[in-house]
Amino acid sequence: MFNDQIIPKATAKRLPIYYRYLNILLDENKTRVSSTELSEAIKVDSATIRRDFSYFGALGKRGYGYDVPKLINFFKKILDQDKLTNVALVGVGNLGQALLNFNFHKNSNVRISAAFDIDSKLINTVKSGVPVYSMDELEKQLQDQQIKIAIITVPEKGVQNVTDRLVKANISGILNFTPRRLSVPENVRVQSVDLTNELQTLIYFVENYGKNTDEVED
């Protein structure tokens, strides 16, 4: 939708936060909101919010603010929330099972529709409503379900091998929960969530810095 214009990464990262909070407002029957209210609620300064919205041509009216339903429909399209995105989960260990229970679908139109593991006790079971397949079925299921996004929660050692298989199976985006950096071709996107790293970084910042570091800030 916005392929023809460049939106800063920092802005793109805030979109889901805007989107979720606007839905909270609508649930409370609020149909308008000022950048100042938004700012206080989501802890992003209002100048940043106005600049972010301006990239999408969404301009608040002075003394009125932003129209909440309009913004929601707008961000819904940007975030592809008007179509369901099926995602695969590779690795149904503790973290994997937590992600299955996590139910992304509750807050978004993203749904884990297939999980994969090598443990015969898990294969052909259904966990939190999601079928668990053998790793042998990975390529077939990804193709049959036309899945382009995968979450990896396998042990660190096996991750590059899994990644290579996902790439061959035309996955275009990987959410990597292992501490290993993944080797992928340019056209495949990797986003890493390294929980140990997050915790160590927090501790390091606490011991060495003054101000807040919340990820959504620039």
Added chain:
Amino acid sequence: MFNDQIIPKATAKRLPIYYRYLNILLDENKTRVSSTELSEAIKVDSATIRRDFSYFGALGKRGYGYDVPKLINFFKKILDQDKLTNVALVGVGNLGQALLNFNFHKNSNVRISAAFDIDSKLINTVKSGVPVYSMDELEKQLQDQQIKIAIITVPEKGVQNVTDRLVKANISGILNFTPRRLSVPENVRVQSVDLTNELQTLIYFVENYGKNTDEVED
């Protein structure tokens, strides 16, 4: 240790990645590494690595590279890996239990030493070796165990209330797994891990951008 010098956030965020990879090298009995080897392994360009290391006065020798054990001891101190950091977990739901099972201690000197929940079925049990206390004991346990870092995995609605109690109990760092932005005083650090946000952002980037976005890059 480095209170008197400013290290860029992007550099600080890479420290745990450097640290973990250097330990992998040492396990393989490698005692020296070049910034180029490091670069290929952790997917950070070698110029960035050299710049990062230079902030700490760690300078590689031409034709020799970096001394692995030296770097490890060095980063160990910077990351406080030479002392154990006890962390509290508030909210022992699916994600909370996964984090207890996750065993941060395996890859770091961080350990969840106390968990808290309101569920009477969980209170006074031990999950993955960690005692689960009633929320009524939060302030007392944090003080007794001198815990300064807390992980929050409670339902979205209760999170600000929990945060306020943690702040009153002199917590200095919070790892927030809820989508809500937290209100905290300047002296308290919040780092957010919003899993739905991570997944939506990944999908958004896949649909709208070309190049890789791995968090550790600038």
